[in-house]
Amino acid sequence: MPAGFTSDEIMTVSAARMLRNGAICFVGIGLPSTAANLARLLHAPDAVLIYESGPIGARPAVLPLSIGDGSLAETADTVVSTPEIFRYWLQGGRVDTGFLGAAQLDRFANINTTVIGDYHKPDVRLPGAGGAPEIGISAKEVLVIVKQSRRSFVEKLDFITSAGFLTGGDARERAGIRGKGPIAVITDLCILRPDRETRELTVSSIHPGITREQIRANTGWEVRFSDDCGTTEPPGEEELATLRDLLARTAKAHGATGVAA
Amino acid sequence: MAQWSSLSEAIAAHVHDGDFVALEGFTHLIPFAAGHEIIRQGRRGLALVRMTPDLIHDQMIGAGCAAKLTFSWGGNPGVGSLHRFRDAVENGWPAPLAIEERSHSDLANAYVAGAANLPFAVLRGYVGSSFEPMCPHVRSIVCPFTGERLAATPSIRPDVAIVHAQKADHKGNVLLWGILGVQKEAVLAAKRSIVTVEERVKSLDAPANACILPGWVVDAVCLVPRGAAPSYAHGYYDRDNAFYLRWDAISRERESFRAWLKEHVLDTADFAEYLRVLAGKSSQEAVR
Numbered sequence: 001m002p003a004g005f006t007s008d009e010i011m012t013v014s015a016a017r018m019l020r021n022g023a024i025c026f027v028g029i030g031l032p033s034t035a036a037n038l039a040r041l042l043h044a045p046d047a048v049l050i051y052e053s054g055p056i057g058a059r060p061a062v063l064p065l066s067i068g069d070g071s072l073a074e075t076a077d078t079v080v081s082t083p084e085i086f087r088y089w090l091q092g093g094r095v096d097t098g099f100l101g102a103a104q105l106d107r108f109a110n111i112n113t114t115v116i117g118d119y120h121k122p123d124v125r126l127p128g129a130g131g132a133p134e135i136g137i138s139a140k141e142v143l144v145i146v147k148q149s150r151r152s153f154v155e156k157l158d159f160i161t162s163a164g165f166l167t168g169g170d171a172r173e174r175a176g177i178r179g180k181g182p183i184a185v186i187t188d189l190c191i192l193r194p195d196r197e198t199r200e201l202t203v204s205s206i207h208p209g210i211t212r213e214q215i216r217a218n219t220g221w222e223v224r225f226s227d228d229c230g231t232t233e234p235p236g237e238e239e240l241a242t243l244r245d246l247l248a249r250t251a252k253a254h255g256a257t258g259v260a261a
Numbered sequence: 262m263a264q265w266s267s268l269s270e271a272i273a274a275h276v277h278d279g280d281f282v283a284l285e286g287f288t289h290l291i292p293f294a295a296g297h298e299i300i301r302q303g304r305r306g307l308a309l310v311r312m313t314p315d316l317i318h319d320q321m322i323g324a325g326c327a328a329k330l331t332f333s334w335g336g337n338p339g340v341g342s343l344h345r346f347r348d349a350v351e352n353g354w355p356a357p358l359a360i361e362e363r364s365h366s367d368l369a370n371a372y373v374a375g376a377a378n379l380p381f382a383v384l385r386g387y388v389g390s391s392f393e394p395m396c397p398h399v400r401s402i403v404c405p406f407t408g409e410r411l412a413a414t415p416s417i418r419p420d421v422a423i424v425h426a427q428k429a430d431h432k433g434n435v436l437l438w439g440i441l442g443v444q445k446e447a448v449l450a451a452k453r454s455i456v457t458v459e460e461r462v463k464s465l466d467a468p469a470n471a472c473i474l475p476g477w478v479v480d481a482v483c484l485v486p487r488g489a490a491p492s493y494a495h496g497y498y499d500r501d502n503a504f505y506l507r508w509d510a511i512s513r514e515r516e517s518f519r520a521w522l523k524e525h526v527l528d529t530a531d532f533a534e535y536l537r538v539l540a541g542k543s544s545q546e547a548v549r
Contacts, residue, residue, distance in 0.1 A: 029338065052365055053287045053440045065502055066338035067313075068288025068440045070495055081441045081472075082287055082312065083373045086366040091385055110389075114362070119395050125350045127336035134366035134386045163389025175389045176410065254502055 005235050007188035010207045012038060012243060013235040015099075015145040015186040022046045023096040026135050029067040031145045032099035034246075035186075037063060041242050050089060052131040054079045062253040063246065086131070090138045098139030098179075100132055100162065102146045104154050107200050107221045108171075109144065109164030109182040111136070112157040119159055129161050136162035141180045148187035154220040165199035172199070189215050191232060192223075200224065205232045263433020263456075263476035268488075269531065271455045271481035272298045275421050279306040279328075283372075283419040283451060284317065287442030288338060289495060292425040293317050294457055294488035294532035300324040301526060310417055312368050312443060316491070316508050319343040320526070322358060323518050331361040331417070333368045340505050344512040354515065361398055367414050372443045374416035375450025386412040422451035425489045426474075427496060428465060429458045433476030436465045439495030441472055448474055457485040459497050485532055504539075 005013075015035035019025060021044040027036045029051075037060065040047050049058045053068035057077030064072055073079045080089070089095065103126050104112040113132060117123030136142055142164075146152055164182050165172045172181055185192040185201055189210045192201040203215060203225045216223055235243075266274075276282060276299055284292050296317035299307070303326075310331040311318055315338060321327055323345030335346050349358035363371065370382035383402060392399040393412075402413040424444040426437035435456050437444060448454045456474065461484050467473060476482070487494075491501035511521045529535045 053289075053442065055440070065505075066288045066500070068338075068442070070289070070439065070493055070499065073289075073439045073495065079440060081445065082365070082443050083369040083446060086369050087373070087384075090366065114391070119391070122351060125342075125347045127342070128332065128334045128362055129364040129392075130334040131365040133364040133390050133392070134384070137385060137388050159395065160389065160391045166389050172389065177388050178385075 005240055007207065009240060009243060010232060010235055011145065011147070011186055011188040013239045014191055014207070014232055015143060016042060016239070018143050018184055018186065019044050019047055019097060019099070024048045024050065024094055025097045025099055026050045026052070026090060026095045026131070026139055028100050028131070028135075029064070030101050032101055032143075034063055035145055036099050038239075038243050038246060041246065042239060050085065050095065052082065052085055054082055054085055056080065056089065062250040065254055086134060090131075090134060093138065095135075095139045096141065098135035098142045100135060100142060100144050102144055102152065104152055104157055105144065105146065105164070105185070106154060106157050108166060108168050109185060109194060109201055110157055110160045110166065111144070111162040111164060112159050114159040114161045116158055132162035136164070136181070137177050137179055139179050142182045144182050144185040146185065146187055148189045148215070148218045150218060150220050153218065165194060168199045169197070189218060193226070195224070195226075202226045203229055205230050207232045208234050263429075263479040263482045265433065265461075266481050266483060268294060268298050268457060268483040268485055269302070271483050272302055275453045275455055275480060276302075276304055278304055280420040281308045281310065281418075283310045283417065283422040283447045285311060285422065285424050285442055285444050285447040286489065286492065287313055287440055289440040289442065289493060290425045290437060290444070290489050291315065291317060291492035292423050292457055292488065293490060293492065294485045295423045295425070295455060296321055297526050297532060297535060299326055300522070310419060312365055313338075314346065315343065316505065319345040319508070319512055320522065322346050322349050323355065323512065324522055324526075325355040327358060328356065329359040329361065331363065331368070333363045333365045337505055337508060339502075340509050344509070345518060348515070362392075362396055363398075363414065364392070367399070367412070368417065369443055369446075371414055371417040372446035372450050375418045376446045379416055381413050381415055383411050383413050388412075417450055419447065419451040421453040421455065422447040423455045423457075424448060425457045425485075425494070427458065427494060428460045428462050429456065429476075429482045430462055430465050433479055433482040434465060435474040435476070435479060435482065436467050437472050445472060445474065448478060453480045454478065455481045455483065457483045457488040459486055459488070459494050460484075487536055488532060490536065
């Protein structure tokens, strides 16, 4: 990794860049919330952030620790009930971009946040679905931000919580899913995009200083690289300064618990 | 019609062993005091439902109150796993816990269906996921008008719903604001309801479209200041983020959890005493 920024920083900055100014964005807590708020502070001041707890158009000064922090309600254009968020705003077709994290995903960007192991006798019980199954269906497109490792990028999921491209090809369309699905997966090593035909996640951009061997070593399937695979543009000065300032303000506001939420 | 009563009387009157109980709150206004009182009174065999079970459900599950949990996201927000929940699911301790797993959209819709006196909820959901093959409560229905296949799930009709709110007046009309979650739907879907509030006021003084539960849909109203702590009550107090972090260590092992539960919940008379014990602990830790 070149001096000047960390792998977490380039992951967050790369993900933030993907959010279009003016996009209506349904934001998951954690890394997606960090990236979406960074985008709002940089190139996307008119992005509308929707949180599943009810705030629409939230502009928190520091990152929320939980999906229902008071700062989200205080800075939002309006706060609606949770049924309304899911019924009118998400299912109603008003969300451009769903911004999700993942515990595990497979080569077709299907996501698991439910269990590892047998569903009825799990090795690890994960938190569960939250909003992800319907965000993955109803948002016009989906961005996924996740740290890449053999634990997170697996050959086969034990449970599909949220559909990506299912078994690849046109399986998603055949299942009758309306949204386009994941358009990019942004990790601490690279950016992957679905292949136009097979819909398999393919490395399209490698972060500076990362080798193809490192990416292979951290992927649970035989990962492919696109023909025009390039190098990710390193975070610029303003991007880094804004991210660091946001995280510092967050840590100050939340005290010792101010880990990047 | 709402009766003002103590929380212990309300739980004794309305929450029985084996009941289907909703305690709701989406990060905000979580009814911690009521959950503690359920533990104190030793309820057993409860079927619990909550969209986002967190620390209070971890405590009730670890205390042995629950036989089943219906939920859509179970975790310690911003911190990690619920260790008591996981111990119950993965190892059956202190008792096996059946789970009925939903998505947020499903469970929110299922409360709406319950409040609307319908047998099931319909949503564009779960397509392509493992839910329909793995979870028998997730099924599908064909729209009689368009032929579209949609997800159908049973509505949520609790025996009793318990929520926390900011204010109630002398008639038991309840006002809540900020992040509302599914509290109104949970109360309207349930046969009985208990509301704990921060403040008892002469008049709610609320605008016309405010979220108000009229006293005649509520059974018991209880004055419990800070009754949502360590979560927050908008306009009253902030979330105690440090406690959520500390819970990870307290709950990780069965013995440390049991010791905490005994000292803070089982051996305290009510939530006010719990808060005093907790405050004493925190200041001791600060001195160290």
